[in-house]
Structures are given as structure tokens and as C-alpha cells.
Amino acid sequence: MLYLDNSATTKIDPQVLDAMRPYLEEEYGNPSSKYYSLAENARKAVQIARVQVAQLLGCESDEVIFTSGSTESNNMIIKGVADYYGAKNKHIITSQVEHPSVIESCKYLETKGFIVSYLDVDKFGRTSLSDLMNSAKDKDNLLVSIIWGNNEIGSINPIEEISDACLQQDIPLHTDATQVIGKMKIDLRKLPGIRFLSLSAHKINGPKGVGACIVKKESSTIYTKMTPLLHGGGQENNYRSGTLAVHNIVGLGMAAKLAHERLDQTISKLQKLEIYLKAILTEKMGDQITFNSDVEKKIPGLLNLQFKGINNELLIKKLSNYMALSTGSACSSSKPSHVLSAIGLDLNEIRQTIRITLSPEINSSELDLFKTL
Numbered sequence: 001m002l003y004l005d006n007s008a009t010t011k012i013d014p015q016v017l018d019a020m021r022p023y024l025e026e027e028y029g030n031p032s033s034k035y036y037s038l039a040e041n042a043r044k045a046v047q048i049a050r051v052q053v054a055q056l057l058g059c060e061s062d063e064v065i066f067t068s069g070s071t072e073s074n075n076m077i078i079k080g081v082a083d084y085y086g087a088k089n090k091h092i093i094t095s096q097v098e099h100p101s102v103i104e105s106c107k108y109l110e111t112k113g114f115i116v117s118y119l120d121v122d123k124f125g126r127t128s129l130s131d132l133m134n135s136a137k138d139k140d141n142l143l144v145s146i147i148w149g150n151n152e153i154g155s156i157n158p159i160e161e162i163s164d165a166c167l168q169q170d171i172p173l174h175t176d177a178t179q180v181i182g183k184m185k186i187d188l189r190k191l192p193g194i195r196f197l198s199l200s201a202h203k204i205n206g207p208k209g210v211g212a213c214i215v216k217k218e219s220s221t222i223y224t225k226m227t228p229l230l231h232g233g234g235q236e237n238n239y240r241s242g243t244l245a246v247h248n249i250v251g252l253g254m255a256a257k258l259a260h261e262r263l264d265q266t267i268s269k270l271q272k273l274e275i276y277l278k279a280i281l282t283e284k285m286g287d288q289i290t291f292n293s294d295v296e297k298k299i300p301g302l303l304n305l306q307f308k309g310i311n312n313e314l315l316i317k318k319l320s321n322y323m324a325l326s327t328g329s330a331c332s333s334s335k336p337s338h339v340l341s342a343i344g345l346d347l348n349e350i351r352q353t354i355r356i357t358l359s360p361e362i363n364s365s366e367l368d369l370f371k372t373l
């Protein structure tokens with residue numbers, strides 16, 4: 001079975017599994033306990049993972065808050081910032097192509113009196129800086145939340161420019177970086193406008209059920225203000241109480257370390273595979289195929305395409321013994337994609353669209369399977 005749904009999730013790396021195993025077996029200490037070695041070992045393991053995540057992103061290790069994944073990080077940041085500052089005329093800016101965990105958090109906040117602008121996007125799903133700045137004009141802006149790389153069509157937003165503009169206007173910027181982690185170089189030291197970032201381990205060969213949100217400090221001693229997601233014992237700088245899932249955190253740390261070490265190699269392998277696959281598909285299908293993704297400024301290895309006259313669900317089911325493909329995001333598969341609607345596709349075109357997401361473990365010869373279809 002050729003797995004081509006790596007944006008939905010990835011296979012756990014054997015090195016990640018090896019790193020996690022002791023913390024599911026003999027090293028079962030609670031990192032918040034004190035004085036004995038089991039607790040100390042767990043605490044040290046969590047700290048190493050925190051540094052590994054920070055090194056991947058170019059931030060401080062105490063800016064890494066472990067969560068259960070990006071859905072939680074997105075909810076925590078958007079609702080936490082909103083709750084802290086309160087609703088009076090507060091404006092939140094986001095886009096129409098965000099992950100449901102961002103859009104639904106914003107919709108919830110609208111019911112509490114916040115004003116939310118959902119910006120239109122271009123035909124590749126990108127937010128324009130000028131639209132963003134126009135939307136911010138003369139408003140009491142609380143937060144901007146813009147996805148870094150889109151999970152359905154793979155387009156990458158101009159986050160550097162958005163970060164600069166948000167910094168100048170003094171509006172905190174949150175970015176959902178779930179799909180770009182390990183696929184492009186990220187250095188938050190060069191992007192001071194980004195105050196919050198979300199990521200998830202299972203998209204980078206780590207375990208499911210763990211991720212992080214990066215909460216940039218306002219100064220070396222002052223933490224960014226946000227209502228905690230979970231009140232309790234004060235773990236994770238008080239933002240998210242609860243006993244830490246040490247095994248999962250260690251897994252995320254190792255996945256981040258490997259993603260960092262392999263970054264250049266991953267990007268170049270994915271680009272090569274993508275070129276190879278595109279050539280096969282173009283040769284085979286001619287003008288029956290349309291690529292919805294941009295060729296530049298996109299997540300390597302993610303292709304979103306239409307097979308004209310072919311129903312996507314029927315195609316995916318028909319091929320399901322040989323390969324795993326997707327109609328788009330695994331998070332909203334029951335409804336027609338809001339992302340594809342936002343880039344201007346009609347229902348018929350959406351029903352002909354599939355997403356292929358490659359992984360660097362694939363051999364180009366495995367993609368020859370497409371020649372035989």
C-alpha cells in the first residue's frame with residue numbers, strides 16, 4: 001500500500017519510538033514530583049524535548065508549551081487571548097482558509113461579542129498583506145491568526161511580511177504552522193511579529209496526541225497574557241495544567257530533532273518526488289488534469305489536483321487497495337472543502353479534487369504505480 005496522505009498524518013519514526021519506549025515502561029515518574037530519580041529523569045527528558053522543539057523553531061525553550069496537538073494549541077491561543085482581554089469592540093482577523101480549529105474558535109468568539117474578519121484569499125489560498133492591513137485599519141485589533149502553509153492546497157502565506165506589518169501595528173500574530181514544520185526553515189528570531197505558533201507531532205513522524213504552542217515572552221521575565229486553557233497545578237507556565245505526557249513529549253522532541261537534522265534532505269527529496277509524479281500524471285492524463293496548487297511558494301510534496309470528469313470519492317475508494325489518497329483535509333471530510341470553495345472552485349470541481357501528500361521515505365519507483373492506473 002502506497003501511503004500518500006502524509007498531510008493527514010505520518011508514520012512514526014523508529015528512532016522516535018525508541019526514544020519514547022523507556023517513558024512508557026521503566027521511567028514512569030511524574031516530572032512535577034520532587035527529590036527522587038524517577039521524577040528527576042522525567043523532568044530532564046521533558047526539558048530535553050523542550051530544547052529540541054525550540055531548536056527546530058528558533059525560540060527559547062521556555063516559550064514551548066506542550067499541548068495535545070494543533071487543534072488544542074489553536075483553541076488555547078485564540079480563546080485564551082480573547083478571554084484575557086475581553087470582548088469590548090475587539091477585532092480578530094483571520095482568513096477563510098484556516099483549519100476548522102481556528103475558524104470554529106473564531107465563530108465561537110463572535111457569539112461572545114468579538115468581531116471577526118475572515119479575509120478572502122487569492123486563487124492559491126493566500127492572504128494578501130494589503131487586505132489584512134485594510135481590515136485592521138481604525139479597529140481595536142486583538143489578534144491576527146493566519147495559517148503559514150495550507151493543509152489542503154499547500155500554499156505558503158507571506159508570513160515574513162505579515163509578521164513585520166503586525167509588529168509595526170502592534171497586533172499580536174498567531175500562525176498555525178502545523179503543515180510547514182519540517183518542510184521549510186523556520187527561525188522565529190527573525191520573525192518577531194509572530195507571538196504565537198501551533199504545531200503537532202504526528203505531522204512530523206511523531207506520536208499522535210501531542211503538540212505544542214509557542215507563546216513568545218514579552219520580555220525575558222514577562223510572559224504573554226492569555227487565560228490558561230486548564231487551571232490546576234500550574235504546569236506549562238500556568239497556561240496548561242495537568243501531569244505531562246512524558247512519553248509523548250519525548251516523542252515530539254525526537255521528531256523535532258530529526259525534522260531539524262533532515263530538513264534540507266527532506267525538502268529536496270519531496271521536490272524531486274513531486275516533479276516525478278507530476279510528469280507521470282501529466283503524461284498519463286494530459287489536459288484531463290488540473291493542478292490547483294501553485295508551483296512556487298508551496299509546501300513541498302503536497303499536490304492538490306482535479307481529475308476532470310472523475311468523482312474523487314469513487315476514485316479514492318477504487319484505488320484504496322493500492323494507495324491511500326485524500327479528498328482534502330481529514331478534519332472536514334464530511335463537508336465540501338471550505339478551502340477549495342474559498343479559492344473559487346465550484347461544487348463539481350471540488351468533487352473532482354484529490355490531495356496527494358508525499359513523504360521522503362517513498363521511492364520514485366513506487367510512484368510508477370500511477371502509470372498503470
Ligand code: PMP
Pocket residue numbers: 007008068069070071072099101147150151176178179199200201211329330331
Ligand atoms: N492545523 C492544521 C493546518 C492541520 O493540518 C491540522 C491537522 N489536520 C490541525 C491544525 C490539527 O492538528 P491536530 O491533529 O494535532 O489536532
